[in-house]
Each structure stands twice: as C-alpha cells, then as structure tokens.
Amino acid sequence: MAAVCGVPGGCWGAAAGTEQEELVPPSFRMPNSNAKLRRSPRSGQEAGRRELVSRSLQSAEHCLEDQDYGTAYAHYLLVLNLAPELKTSVKETFQFTLFKWAEELDSLARIQDLFNCYEQALELYPNDEVICNSMGEHLFRMGFRDEAAGYFHKAVKLNPDFADAKENFYRVANWLVERWHFIMLNDAKRNLTYLKAIENAVCSGCKSVLDIGTGTGILSMFAKKAGASSVYACELSKTMYELACDVVAANNMEREIKLLHLKSLDIEIPKHIPERVSLVVTETVDAGLFGEGIVESLIHAWEHLLLQPKAKNQDVSTEDHGRVIPASATIFGMAVECKEIRRHHRVETQEVAGVHLPNSVQFFSPTYAFAGSEETVEPYTTEKLSRIPGGYIPLTEPFQVMTVDFNNLQELKSLADRKPWKLNQTVTEGGMLDAVVVWFVLQLDDEHALSTSPSEETCWEQAVYPVQGLSDYSVKAGDTVVMEVCCQDCYLKIQKISFSTSECGMDCSDGDDTLSLGNEAELCNALAGLQTTSKQDGKGQVCVLESTEIALLNNAPYHRCFKAAMAKVLSSLNPSKDLQSMDVDGHGSGGNLQEGQSKSSVDVVPDPLYILDVSEGFSILPIIAGKLGPVKAYSSIEKEQHQAVLNIISEANHFPKETLEFWLSHLEDENVVLQRPKSDKLWSIIILDVIETSGLIQQEVMEKAAISRCLLHSGGKIFPQYVLVYGMLVESQSLLLESAVQGTEPTLGFNIAPFINQFKVPVRVYLDLSTLPCVPLSKPAELLRLDLMNPLLNSSSREVKVQICKSGQVTAIPFWYHIHLDEEHSLNTSDEFSHWKQAAVVLDKPIQVQGYFTKR
DSSP states (O other): OHHHHSSOOSTTHHHHTTOSSOOOOHHHHHHHHTOOOOOOOOOHHHHHHHHHHHHHHHHHHHHHHTTOHHHHHHHHHHHHHHOGGGHHHHHHHHHHHHHHHHHHHHHTTOHHHHHHHHHHHHHHOTTOHHHHHHHHHHHHHTTOHHHHHHHHHHHHHHOTTOHHHHHHHHHHHHHHSOTHHHHHHTOHHHHHHHHHHHHHHHHTTOOEEEEESOTTSHHHHHHHHHTOSEEEEEOOOHHHHHHHHHHHHHTTOTTTEEEEOSOGGGOOTTTTSSSOBSEEEEOOOOTTSSTTOHHHHHHHHHHHTBOOBOOTTOOSOGGGSBEEESOEEEEEEEEEEOHHHHHHHSOOOSEETTEEOOTTEEEEOTTOOOTTOOOOOOOOEEEOGGGOTTOOEEOSOOEEEEEEETTOHHHHHHHHHSOOEEEEEEOSSOEEOOEEEEEEEEEOSSSOEEEOOTTSOOSOOEEEEEOOSOSOOEEOTTOEEEEEEEEETTEEEEEEEEEEOGGGOOOOOTTOSSOOOOHHHHHHHHHHHHHHOOOOOSOSEEEEOOHHHHHHHTOHHHHHHHHHHHHHHHHHHOOOHHHHTOOTTSOSTTSSHHHHHHHSOTTOOOOOEEEEEOOSSOOOHHHHHHTSSSEEEEEOOOOHHHHHHHHHHHHHTTOOGGGEEEGGGGOSOTTOOOOOSSTTOOEEEEEOOOBOTTSSBOTTHHHHHHHHHHTEEEEEEEESSEEEEEEOOEEOHHHHHHHSOOSSTTTTTOOOHHHHGGGOOSEEEEEOTTTOOOEEOBOOEEEEEEESSOGGGOOSOOOOEEEBOSOEEEEEEEEEEEEESSSSOEEETTSTTOSOOEEEEEEEEEEEEOSSEEEO
C-alpha cells in the first residue's frame, strides 16, 4: 500500500517526500501572501480582525520557509477560525503544513497531539478526502486498522476517483467488512433455512426478538417479515452497524427494527430494550463453533435478556418463555492425511540447500499449544477442504466430538469449567497423521439444520487442528488416534494429539480419562508413548513460525534457486580458488568453506562481500550465502526468538559469529533499512521481498529497487532482478459469489447487495489456482514485466493480446509471477512447492468472448 507506508497522501505528498531539503513549493506561498480580504464597512473590531489575519498569514509563510511547521500550523488554525472565507484559498497550503507537522509529531511519538491536529483539521474541512486519507494512513501505521479503514472509505465516498484512497481502502476493506459476509449472503440455502426456523418460532408465539451480532440485519428482517411485534438487533462493529442501518431503512423497516451499536453483553433493560425477549437469533459462530463468543453471549442473554426457558414437557404458551436459534449443535471430527496442511505446519527437512537444521531447534506453527504456554492463541486454522490443493485422505471415520444445547443455561455455564476429556479413534486407513479436522451441524430447531461438513456444498470452512510435536506421524489401520478435548478461552481445543500402535492392545474407550490395563498392556502403552510423545525434553529451542514461514522453509526449489544465483554473483565478484571450487549443491570441495578459508594464506585475507536480506519473515538465505564464500551476511529478522534460532543454526553449520549479523541492530533509524553496510562499502547482493504471500506485489517495491541500485558496487545484483506477471481469462462463479452479493435472489428478496457491495474489492487474494472452481477461457499470457535492475525496460501500461481457447463469460483474471533471480534461475509462484498464493482481478461486469483473439 504505497500511500499507507509513504509520506502522508494528497496531491503534494510525493513532492514533499522526494528531497531531503524540505523546501516549501513556491506555489504554496503565493496564495497566502496575496490572499485578499473582502472589503466592507465594518467597525474598528472588524479592521482589527483583518489585521490579525493578515499578520498571521505572513507569519505562517515565514514559518514554512524556516520549516517550523508546528508554528505555521498554529497560525493557519487562527486564520481559518477568524476568516472562514479563506478556506478555499489556503486549503492546499494548510494541507501541506498539516502533513509536515504530523510527520514531525509522529517522529517524536507525540501521538495524541498528532490526532488532535487531524481532528482540528477535519472540523475545518469535514469533507476533505485528502485529509481523511492522510488520517487513515497514520491510523494504519499505528495498528488501528478498523479506524483507518473507516477514514479511507470516507475519502473514497467523497471522491471516487482519488487513487491513493482507493488503493488504501482496497487493502484494508477486509477489516471493514470481512469477506465471509459476501459468501454467506450468497448462500440461499443457509438464508432460507434460517428464515423457516425463525418463522416457526414466531408462529409458535415468540413475538419479541433480539438478533445478536446482526451484521447486515438480515436475520432481524426475517423476524419482522415473520410477524414479530418487537425486533431488536445489536452490532459491535461501527461499520457493520451503519451498514445495517442503511439496509433496514432501504427495506422500509427502520421504524420496526431497533438497531443498537453495542456488544450484547452491554445491553441493559430497560435502558436499551424495554423488557426481556422471547427469542434470540444469532449466527455468532466460526469454523470451530465457539470462536466468536456464542457461549459467553448466550449465558449473558439467558441471565439478563431472555425470558426463562420452557421446561421440558411443560404445556404452556411459547411467548411466556425464551428460546434461542440455533437450538443446539453437534461437533464432528476426523483425522486426515493432507500434504498441504503438513507443509504449512511441520518442517519436513533437516537440510535446506546445504544448511543443516539441528535437532535442538523445534519449529511449530502458532496453533501448537506447547506445555507451559500462557498465551491465548487460536488453536486451529481454517480450510475449505473441498478446495485444498492435493486433497486429503480420511484416516478415521467421522466421530462425534461433543454436543451443546444453547437452550440450557447450566450446560453453557459448565462448558468452561468442564475438565479436558480424552477421545480415542481407530485408524481405518494408513497414512500420515497430519491433522484433525472439525465441522458441526447447527440444529436451528427440530426441523431445520445447517451442516458445515466438507462433503456438503456450504459457504463454511472447516476448523483444522494440525498435528505437531511427534517423533513419528505414520499410522496404519488398527492404530488408535488419541486426543484431548476441552472448551477454554472461548475456543474448542483439540490438543495433545498422538497415536498408539495396534500391537499394544490398548483399551481406547471414548471419554475415559483413566485406562485400566494389565502390566503387559501398560508396558506397551508406555513404549508407544515414547515413540509418539508430543512433550518437549526442555533442551531444545522452540521457534514459532507463521504457517507461510514454515511453508517457505519447506520450499526446497526456492532455496536451491537462490543458492545457485548467489553463487554465480559471488563467483563473478571474487573469483578466488575457494569460491570457484564450491559445489552449489553443497557436495563439492568447497562444502566446508570456513575450513577452506582457514587453510588459505594468512597473508591474503580477502575482503568479505556484503549481502543484505531484507525479505520479510524468517529467512535462512543469509546462512546459505555464508557457505558460498568470504561474505558478511546481514539478516533483517526482527524477533529475538528468530534471531536466537538463526544463531543456533549458524553454530551448527560451523559459522564464525562474525559471518552473520542482524542488520536492524546496526541502524539508527529502522525506517531507513536500505543503507550502505559501512561508509566505505557497498552491497554485493540485496535480496528484496517483491511478492506478498497473498499473491500481490509488495508495496513500494520499485522505490526500494531504485534505492538498492544506488547501494550496489559494480557487478552487484538485486534479487530478484526482474519479475514477469502472468495471467489468464477465466469464468468463475465462485469468485463472483466471494466478491459481491449477487442481487436480491440469494437474500430472499431483501435489498442488501447495493449497500454491502460498496465494500467489495476488485482483487481476491490468497487463492489456490490449482483448485479454484473455474473454466479457463484463454491460455496464460505474459501481462507485465517489472525490472528491478533496469527500470528502462518497464512500462506503465501495456496492451496484451490474449488467445481465447473457449467461448464463455470472462468474470476474472487470475494472475501469478515468474520471479527471475537472473536469466538462468527463476521461481514460479503458482507451482506446487510455492509458499505464495495467487490472486485474481474480479470484473465488475462479465465480458462475453468467443474463440478468437481479443485485446485486454
């Protein structure tokens, strides 16, 4: 996001950030110095006001010349408050002054003062898209993403053609309106099932309804359509609350549905609603059922907002008692083998491009709850198993994990206090134990249910609990998968997953915490435990990596490619005997470079070649570089835990300590990462992160490349040297459904699409092109070239002729990259080993094509 990460936006943002000597453009001074005040017969007080305004304008101009932005800003505030008629004439100069003063306040960590300035500016210019966008940029940099997205959205609404604001808004739209809203609203089966259950409840006597977590308000409108006399809805997200207000009004129900911008836990009677309600409807569930806080919110609702539940077999009117939709849920699980899950959660190799990974380092993904951890981490990830690359193999039959009755207060309360219980499941097919996947059946009432099973056509993903920390993952039919289940921190946790072999004769009855075994069986079980234990011996260094970082470590072609390309550059820069004899695969005479160096003449110590790796996340490329010659490799890794692990890996590969250093510790200003290694030295190789794992090009990559070129000595290279963007035309109904609500049909006649579709973005990210439901309509084509070493080869726009191979409607253009480290070594971000995902541009209006050439 160029605008977010750079100088605050606006028409002068780029100009203000191009020169280190920050001179005020003359065009800014002229309007102020020549600003004319309208003459009119006034009292002496009016003359004094004009004089004060004139002097303040002159003072502001002098302050800008002296780069005293704070004082200049104060003068402009005075001028604009005394003479509002000057707002138009001084607007651009005021914006420039605000942005420069805000930069200064930011650098001084005077955050509250910075926001006060923007609030003052927005009081003066409430409909200024440039100021709104700049405010959003500061909020985004400080981690206030929801608030930043709101300002970007406002800027786009004020000026739909404002490019910086549009780019910023698209980048953060997921925090405003999460993408699953579109998918669920397009799920007509889900919507119809909820409607019928709500109609049944209202017809049976539930006349007052509270919708918890209303989102767009669709369930509230279902309740009103069904005939409920009183409907209340609460929504915590400010953006979703405002969206629901617009939707309800557009459907002529604003007087019949009371919307509350509140968390349900904060609703009070009679302050917010007049009395207890007879029905609560909610869909505050995630792929793991409990992750959105449904248990906590329903406990509070039963205690404070709902009428008492109807006793079993009690024959009284429903309207005198409370109930919840959904009524209950049953959670199911299944152990699976899945290569894609495995490569994102377990490091599968002990050697990466000749670098040994010692056993003393234990890599885990964030889902692994290792012993002694007090940190609350979401214990699962989510996948749509029907679309996971490579598919999956069930290792067990589906089994029931637990049930929950949402209409039973005592059962809800007991969930958090319930002790962990064990589940044992027999392996029905041999394979690699990679994960336990979980889904649920949501029983809305006695007649209507929704399933999130991977075998169902559903908008839902499944919860995935990766198996980690075992010494062996290979199971065979007859073995027993053992796991511990609990409900803690608002999550369903499935942990301590292991297995025992069938030879032990282990008693694996469900839910029994203590196993009564004979001496022989106890011995077998203990031996199996030694083989499959997930406990740590306390001697290793634990390293928690993001799943994409683990996938990167497992990406063998990536590391081999970088090793070969770096060796080529270093050989050309230092053609010494040691370096020339290096085998790129690590098996040649130069395999132990440090030993070779120690045998070289003590009189000739070659100057090291400097290598800088500024790729994001955990990278071992600096260590790989250290095996290629007399180099000084710098890593830009920030986390102390990751730095400690790199040092351990370096020591295990017999590197001297001075071979690897951490670049950020050498910088006075961490915001200026690209600098010389030393005042009299330049870099031989600079490794840049060009492509995000999401499938998009990194922010400001060409600006970083321009700086990097100035920091290379003769013969030095930027990696990658250039990138080719490839794409093709496809017809994909799935991408349409995931990107925008398709009219009123899926929402059963309610007008929601125009409002939520304001938040659609033109690019879908984190796609797996290999499993994307689509029909290719063209062959892949090269769309664009980004040359980091030779910018003269780049073009801002290009017309591409694409060969149509099938007639149809073009709905999207998926794209991916060929990353060229040099002419001989390249990486394809769409191959099966790639840790990168792909992305796609989704068209606003489909284009009909026939089987001939068309221009795009």
